[in-house]
Amino acid sequence: MGILSGNPKDEPMHYGEVFAVWSFLTTAKSLVAGNQIHLNHAGDKDLQKLLDEAIQSGQQEVKQLEELLKENGIGLPPTPPERPKANLEDIPVGARVQDMEIAAALASQTAGGLVACSKIMGESIREDIAMIFGQIHTQKATFGAKVLKLNKEKGWLITPPLHQNKTDN
Structure with missing residues (x-):
């Protein structure tokens, strides 16, 4: 029996x-802090709900990945401090991040997370690691659909130029 057979958790990373x-863990920790900041700036209630969901999901990812690294004797990246809640009205108008900008950032970070998960799944030789990132990928894909729907409903989606076939000349 080789070193890479048997229980994947017994295999070295x-x-x-x-x-x-x-x-990925470093980025997840930063995104939790960033989303906490965005939550302070968000005025739209639907956007606030999605930010809460992103924060909760990010915290779960952090916990799961910290556990994996600890089990394998790997040092953890630093964790940014929790961001305090702020009153939107206390943030000067010119300093506020607008809802549309927050939603675009949320969409972008979700898309980047999908790509990162796919890359990690493809490079993993340990099945348990590939499965962890498969689960995170699925959660991010579902969340991304919610963000897209919100952006469309609120009129925040900025599309690139749309191509239309010109068959009628």
């Missing part, structure tokens, strides 16, 4: 897996 998980 390869350097690529270590770096990918550590990097």
